[in-house]
Amino acid sequence: MEKLDLGQFIEKAIEGITNNAGPVLDGIALVIEGIVDGLQSALISTPSGVVMILMAIIAYIVQGGGVKPSLTKKGFKKAFGLSIFTVVGLFLLFWMDYWEETMETLALVLASAFIALVIGIPLGIWAARNSKADQVIRPVLDFMQTMPAFVYLIPAILFFSVGNVPGVVATVVFSLPPAVRLTSLGIRGVPAEVVEAAQSFGSTKRQLLFKVQIPLAMPTILAGVNQVIMLALSMVVIASMVGAAGLGERVYSGILQAKVGLGFEAGLGIVILAIILDRVTQALGGLGKK
Template identity: 45%
Template sequence: MNYFHLPLEEWTNRFVNEWLIPVLGGFFDSISNIVGTFISWVTNLLLFLPAELMALILIFLAWRYAGVGIAVFTFIGSLFLGSVELWDAAMQTLAIVIVATLFSIVIGIPIGIWSAKSPIVNSIVRPILDFMQTLPSFVYLIPAILLFGLGGVPAVISTFVFATPPAVRMTTLGIKQVPTDVVEAARAFGSTYWQMLTKVQLPMAIPTIMAGINQTIMLALSMAVIASMIGAPGLGSVVLAGISRVNVGLGLTGGLGIVVLAIVLDRITQGIGEKTK
């Protein structure tokens, strides 16, 4: 099949090194600063709160939205995280998840709305989302390092890229699922574009959008762990240390910490989603 040589690798490297970084480097630096500041705020806030208070907040949310069972699980999970000295690592991971998810929501939902309303936008956005979701997540890590250096910022950026598609897709789906006769009724009564969106389409799409946000959070958590390879602090780096030292115990401890965090986050956000139905 080798009919002609396609130097994609050289082209990409030349593009990145000779154009992207020299020309847009300043732009990426300012993004890096903003995201970095944001991460340190959230991390500092989560670590500033006493672990007991933070645990109580999580237990309360779990009880409120997911029932007594999950509240008990959250209590035991918090005790576990504290007892294996992973509380701080868990909060660092949570901070990356929170920041990345916020970016995903703030950027993903408007794009989702736009592509629900415009077939042209939809036909452009869909292949990009496919690309974002199917490209192996490790592949984003390389440009993320080049453009944003090591640490929390490239972790959040690559997590954002990986976790945004469900927020966009489920928003589009939620709005398209609003029955046509209901949309027709809103039009027949003389709604403006904005009234239609805020009073009819978005409220009716909220359960679907919430399911999308839940997916986004789960993907963000899994990517935040992988991003430890580019220096993201948190539970992922504990597992990574376990791998590099072939330390089974450390790997299992970090791994269980991730499971605890994942279950608590999943059940709470799912519960919030169901309450909106």
């Protein structure tokens, strides 16, 4: 019996896609490049002090519970503490001369998370409302989550060459599963009594979804947003191997040149950015419960 050469089959499939879907791939690349370049230009061109203050205000508002919060003393300390940490952390990166790389990384993470959520949340809603779709989507998500992250770089390079675009594509694929899973979990977790009550009052499927299920599932969906952003940030260093700019590029340079200091400084920048994004998105989950 002839041996099955799965690798050769995949190579031929990728080659066929590349040859026959060139205009589609070019269009996808243009859209992704436009989003990333726009975010990077906006963040880098804005004065660093303005970015620090805006991010601190966002952190305070989100952690504090809204634009007009009624904070307890403990709540005020948490909100104020997060805003101070945001300013101090970002100023430290500016002082170490990593500001531009930090903004490039932030742009890559935001672009990747946005695309992953635009794809993942509708898929999660579909999986929650259609058992057959869930049976198909779930094993695909299992495959995506168990596949080593480095493997995603290979087709990304073949389809989109090198640069930010393949980095974003690989990051989107890597960070997509939590958005789908937690959205589906949140929709399915809405109490059956609430759904039946809405239906008994004559709610259509659209009204049931947007006025009942999604609002009640919002804390779980926002937990998925947090996981997507964290996974996207964890791909920063790996994406730098295909030419993605930012702090990951500095870490990768430190590895190649055996410069411990360079790698440590850039790694510290990633940690600071991760803490800020994690605390802000976790606080968003708290807002979703209100």
